[in-house]
Every structure is written in structure tokens, then in C-alpha cells.
Amino acid sequence: MSEKIPTSDGTLIPEKKSRDIFSAWKIAFFGAIGLLIFLPIYSPDPFARILLFIPDGILRTFQVTILSILLALVIGLVAGLGRISRIRIINRISTVYVEVIRGIPLLVQIFYIYYALGRIVKIPDIASAIIAMAVCYGAYLAEIIRAGIQSVPKGQMEAALALGLSRRKAMRYIILPQTIKITLPPIGNEFIALLKDSSLVSILAVSDLLRRGREFASRTFEYFETLTIVALVYLVLTLFFSWLVGRMEERLNRDVR
Amino acid sequence: MSDNAKIRIENATKIFNVYIREDEETAGKKKKVRHVRKSKLSAVKDVTLTVQKGEVVLVIGPSGSGKSTLLRCINRLENLTSGEIWVDDMCVTDPKVDIRRVREEVGMVFQSFNLFPHITALKNIALAPVVVKGMEKTLANERARGLLKRVGLADKENSYPTQLSGGQQQRVAIARALAMDPHVMLFDEPTSALDPEMIKEVLDVMLALADEGMTMFVVSHEMGFAKAAAKRVIFMDEGEIVEEGPPEKLFNNPDKERTQKFLKHILK
Numbered sequence: 001m002s003e004k005i006p007t008s009d010g011t012l013i014p015e016k017k018s019r020d021i022f023s024a025w026k027i028a029f030f031g032a033i034g035l036l037i038f039l040p041i042y043s044p045d046p047f048a049r050i051l052l053f054i055p056d057g058i059l060r061t062f063q064v065t066i067l068s069i070l071l072a073l074v075i076g077l078v079a080g081l082g083r084i085s086r087i088r089i090i091n092r093i094s095t096v097y098v099e100v101i102r103g104i105p106l107l108v109q110i111f112y113i114y115y116a117l118g119r120i121v122k123i124p125d126i127a128s129a130i131i132a133m134a135v136c137y138g139a140y141l142a143e144i145i146r147a148g149i150q151s152v153p154k155g156q157m158e159a160a161l162a163l164g165l166s167r168r169k170a171m172r173y174i175i176l177p178q179t180i181k182i183t184l185p186p187i188g189n190e191f192i193a194l195l196k197d198s199s200l201v202s203i204l205a206v207s208d209l210l211r212r213g214r215e216f217a218s219r220t221f222e223y224f225e226t227l228t229i230v231a232l233v234y235l236v237l238t239l240f241f242s243w244l245v246g247r248m249e250e251r252l253n254r255d256v257r
Numbered sequence: 258m259s260d261n262a263k264i265r266i267e268n269a270t271k272i273f274n275v276y277i278r279e280d281e282e283t284a285g286k287k288k289k290v291r292h293v294r295k296s297k298l299s300a301v302k303d304v305t306l307t308v309q310k311g312e313v314v315l316v317i318g319p320s321g322s323g324k325s326t327l328l329r330c331i332n333r334l335e336n337l338t339s340g341e342i343w344v345d346d347m348c349v350t351d352p353k354v355d356i357r358r359v360r361e362e363v364g365m366v367f368q369s370f371n372l373f374p375h376i377t378a379l380k381n382i383a384l385a386p387v388v389v390k391g392m393e394k395t396l397a398n399e400r401a402r403g404l405l406k407r408v409g410l411a412d413k414e415n416s417y418p419t420q421l422s423g424g425q426q427q428r429v430a431i432a433r434a435l436a437m438d439p440h441v442m443l444f445d446e447p448t449s450a451l452d453p454e455m456i457k458e459v460l461d462v463m464l465a466l467a468d469e470g471m472t473m474f475v476v477s478h479e480m481g482f483a484k485a486a487a488k489r490v491i492f493m494d495e496g497e498i499v500e501e502g503p504p505e506k507l508f509n510n511p512d513k514e515r516t517q518k519f520l521k522h523i524l525k
Contacts, residue, residue: 158334159371159430163385163437164361173388177375 029239032232039229046225050216057212058233064129064208065195071134072194073187076141081171083146094142101139107200109136114204129201137194141187148183149175181252188245192238199234209233262343263441263472264308264331269340271301271326271496300326302496303340308441313473315483315504318493319519324476327493328443331474332356332363344441361389364434368446370426372418372433378405379414382433389437397436404432408462424455428462435466442466444475478523480508492516 040048082094101109110132114125123131152175160170202211213230217223277294300323308314316324329335331342333349333356342349347359373381382401386392392400405411408428410421418426427447434442444463448456460482467473467486475487483490483504490508491501492515500513511517 153371155367155369155371156373159365159367159373162332162334162360162363162365163433164357164389165385166357169388173384174373178373181375 025239025243029236029243032235032239036229036232036236046220046222047229050213050222050226050229053216054209054212054230054233057207057209058237060206060212061195061198061208061210061237064126064133064198064201064206065191067130068133068137068198069191069194071130072137072141072190075134075138076145079138079142080145080149083142084149098139098142101136102143106133106136106197107203110200110204125204126201126206129198129204129206133194133198133201137190140190144183144186144190145179148179151182152178184252185245185249188242188248191245192241195238195241196234261310262307263310263312263345264474265341265343266304266306266327266331267341267343269301269304269327269330269342270299270338271323271330271335272338273298273300299323299496301330301337304493304496304498306491306498306501308472308474310472311470312489313467313471313475313487315479315487315490316474316476316493317478317483317490317519317523318499321495322493323496324493325445328445328474328476331441331443332360332365334365357389361437362439363441363443364437364439365443366427366430366434366445366447368449370418370423370430370450372426372430374418377415377417378410378421378429381418381429382436385433386436401432401436404435405429407435407465408432409458422455423451424458427451427455427459431459431462431466441472441474444473444477446476448477448479480504480524483508492519494519 036051040051079094079097082090083098085091085094104112110129113123113132113135114128117123118128156174156178157167157170160174161167165173198208199210202208202214205211207215210230213226217226220226275296275298277296302323304323304327306314316327318324326335330337331344331349337350340350344359344363347354347362349356349359372378373384376384379398379401382404383394383397386397386400387394402411402414405414408431410425410428410432413421413425413429418429421429431442431447447463448459451459456479460479463473463475463482464486473486475482477483487504489501490504492499492507492511492513494515500507500511500516502511507516508520511520
């Protein structure tokens with residue numbers, strides 16, 4: 001009974017080896033941090049001044065990113081549920097929203113909300129940046145959430161209904177909690193993508209990281225040095241968040257296993 | 258129609274729309290033309306039967322004979338095409354009936370267990386009473402512990418479903434259904450996905466349940482269970498009831514040739 005049959009387990013789909021990925025991650029992350037520390041010490045003249053100039057921009061980038069992703073998650077959840085709704089009109093509206101928004105470049109959407117809609121209702125620049133990004137990423141998140149919900153086995157809904165739960169309660173207590181685990185990695189990726197795309201809002205006079213860098217460089221003409229620092233800061237931020245997402249994924253796996 | 262009837266199925270018919278894809282080779286050419294043909298499949302044909310209060314009825318039949326479909330129509334996981342099903346005095350097939358009330362009365366156990374993988378065994382059992390009936394959480398947990406003990410898994414309350422064996426999962430699933438205090442239990446091939454060693458532990462729980470007088474409608478090929486607990490065995494084939502009778506009679510000398518053929522296969 002307990003005699004071991006010599007089989008190789010799990011070689012068909014190799015699991016993500018945290019060590020390999022971590023070492024690659026380490027090189028990039030600590031390399032970037034190292035450069036950020038080394039450069040200002042090595043040549044404090046432009047680099048230290050740049051580093052002192054941009055923290056406002058980092059905060060603004062954070063603000064825009066976090067508010068956008070929160071709003072995008074709300075929009076994405078509503079539209080994602082709408083995409084699987086049995087009420088035809090809701091289903092259609094959600095599908096049209098997703099298809100239209102995914103087909104228009106984010107930069108165009110940002111311009112559109114700020115300049116084109118700005119002629120009808122005046123929206124402050126930061127608000128229109130956040131709205132544009134949330135509407136855009138909401139569409140991507142809607143598709144991720146829809147796919148996540150649909151990947152929960154059919155039997156789960158059946159079991160919940162058979163116990164007397166309404167569809168709504170089954171969604172809330174049974175299906176959505178399982179969706180979170182499935183969709184966390186792609187949502188984390190979208191978050192990181194949004195962090196990077198938030199640099200687009202610098203065209204709306206929002207003083208984010210990139211714009212602060214450009215403000216500095218346009219005064220001193222030290223474009224090479226400034227943009228190097230800006231790129232490194234973006235890299236450290238995104239790598240930090242990809243680590244965070246990985247940790248959350250691990251934790252959820254431990255619970256649900 | 259006696260007052261004791263728990264489940265009444267009258268002239269139940271279920272027709273599925275099926276889409277058959279046909280790759281047709283046009284004469285002489287290698288090019289294939291793809292057709293999608295819509296056709297109808299009668300899974301259940303004009304079935305009438307009654308299950309009395311406290312009765313254990315076993316349905317057997319080859320795969321595709323409509324037995325699972327019939328069972329799933331009782332709590333309306335599938336809709337009948339025509340005919341009526343009554344549970345107590347509630348007409349399941351009436352679109353106006355509050356189907357959730359029916360489902361509270363009727364517990365169901367699935368072939369693939371369908372436990373909720375994101376919560377512990379205890380919470381699997383306590384969830385529905387809290388969410389559906391608004392029971393106090395502490396009370397629901399306490400009752401869930403009692404049910405786990407009843408199915409012999411008192412020490413597993415904090416285990417997640419994937420940490421349990423198939424037999425243990427199915428016993429938790431039975432406890433989960435019992436937590437809603439159903440008057441009728443439906444079992445859809447509860448032991449088909451289990452190793453032989455685990456079948457017994459599940460059947461023991463089912464036997465105990467039958468002894469307590471639970472009304473049970475079971476789709477299964479477990480002869481042992483049938484002989485020990487079932488009053489009636491129904492043999493279905495191609496959506497129709499071919500033959501029914503007490504287990505000794507149906508298993509040992511069935512009247513119909515079709516039944517004999519089928520039994521020869523599964524008794525082998």
C-alpha cells in the first residue's frame with residue numbers, strides 16, 4: 001500500500017521556483033538601489049540634487065496610482081460581474097465598455113477626458129488623470145475578474161444553490177473569495193503596469209515623478225543624469241511591488257491549499 | 258396520492274438541446290465543410306414516481322440513462338421541459354415557487370463533493386445556516402461540530418477540503434447538507450469518485466442516515482447499500498423507468514431483459 005512507485009512528480013509543469021526568480025529579482029532590485037546610492041556619492045553634483053528634487057513626484061505618482069487602481073477595481077468588479085450577468089442589457093453595456101475602452105490608447109483617453117470633456121465640464125487635472133486611468137484599467141480588470149469567476153468550477157455554484165443560497169449570496173460567499181486567489185497575480189501585474197503608465201499623466205501638468213524629473217532637467221539640461229535617476233526610481237518601485245504581489249500570492253496559496 | 262408522499266414526480270420530461278458538429282467531406286475534394294446540427298436529446302422521458310416519507314429509493318442505470326438529470330430536476334438545478342415535481346406541498350416546477358425554500362428542504366450530495374475549497378471543513382458546514390437562515394455564528398459552529406462528530410470527523414474541523422481524503426470530503430459534504438435540516442436528501446453518485454476503501458465510510462454514514470428515517474433519493478450502483486437500506490430500486494434506461502421493485506427482487510430475478518443485461522455487467 002505505502003510502497004513508493006518511482007514517478008517524477010510535477011515535472012510536466014514546473015512550479016515557479018522562487019529561488020531562481022528571486023535571484024533574478026535580487027540582481028535587478030539591489031542593482032538599482034545600489035546605483036541610486038552610489039551615484040549621488042560618486043558625483044553629488046547633479047545626482048544628489050536630483051534625488052532631493054523628485055520625492056514630491058514620487059508621492060504624487062503613488063497617489064495617482066493607488067487612487068486609480070482602487071477606482072479601477074470597483075469599476076472592474078462591476079463590469080466583470082456585468083459581463084457574466086444573465087440580464088442582457090447589463091451584459092451588453094459591460095461588453096461594449098470593455099471593448100471600446102480596450103481599443104483606445106490610454107494617452108488618447110487621458111487627453112479626451114481632460115481636453116475634450118474639459119470643454120463641457122471642468123475637471124481638475126489630477127482628477128481627470130485618475131478617472132482616465134481608472135476607466136481604462138477598469139476594462140482590463142473586468143476581463144481578468146470575468147475570467148477568474150468563470151474559472152471557478154461549475155459545481156461550486158451548484159453546491160451553493162443546492163444549499164439554498166441565492167445567486168447573489170453564492171457569488172459573495174463562495175465564488176468571489178475563490179476568484180480573488182485566481183486573479184491576484186494578474187491584478188498585481190495590472191497594478192504594476194498602471195504604476196508605470198501613470199507617467200503618462202505628466203502631460204497634464206500633474207507633477208508626478210516623470211514631470212518632476214523633466215522640470216529639473218529643463219532647468220539644468222542634465223537630461224541624461226535626471227532620466228537615469230527617474231528610470232531607476234520607477235524600477236525600484238515596480239520591483240518592490242512585484243515582490244509584494246508574490247508574497248501575497250504565497251500567503252493565499254498557503255491558506256487555500 | 259397519499260399524504261405521506263415526500264417527492265412526487267409526474268410525467269417528467271427533460272429535453273436538452275444539443276449541438277452536434279459534423280465534419281463532412283465533400284465528394285472528391287479534401288476540403289471539409291463544417292456543419293453544426295441542432296438536435297434534441299430526451300434525457301428523461303415521461304417519468305412518474307413517488308417517494309414516501311422515510312423511504313430510501315435507489316436509482317440505477319447505465320450512464321446517460323437520465324438518472325442524474327432526474328435527480329437534479331428535483332431541486333431545480335435543471336429545469337424540466339414538461340411535467341411536474343412536488344416536494345411536500347411545494348411545486349418545484351412552478352416558476353413562481355420560492356425555489357430557495359425547496360432547496361432548504363432538500364439536501365444534495367454530489368459525485369465530485371463540491372466542497373468550498375477556500376474555507377475549512379467546519380465553515381463549509383456552518384456557512385449555509387448562517388448565510389441562509391441567519392443563525393448565530395457560534396450556534397452554527399457548535400452544530401457543525403456536532404455534525405462532524407456524527408460523520409466521524411470531529412478532529413478535522415480546521416482542515417481545508419484539499420487536506421482531506423475523498424471519503425472524508427464526501428462525509429463533510431453530507432454533513433454540510435444535513436446542517437440545513439433537510440427533510441429529503443438527494444445523492445448523485447456519492448461514491449463513484451471514491452477508492453473502494455473509502456466507499457464504505459461514506460456508505461456507513463448514509464446507512465445511519467437511512468436508519469434515522471431520512472427520506473433519500475439515491476443515484477448509485479452500490480448493491481450493498483441498496484440491499485441494506487433501500488426499499489425500492491428503480492432501473493432507468495434511455496430516460497425511462499424500465500423496471501422497479503424491492504432490491505432482492507430486482508437484483509436477483511428482474512423481469513425485463515434489459516435489466517438482466519445491465520445487472521450482468523455491473524455484477525461481473
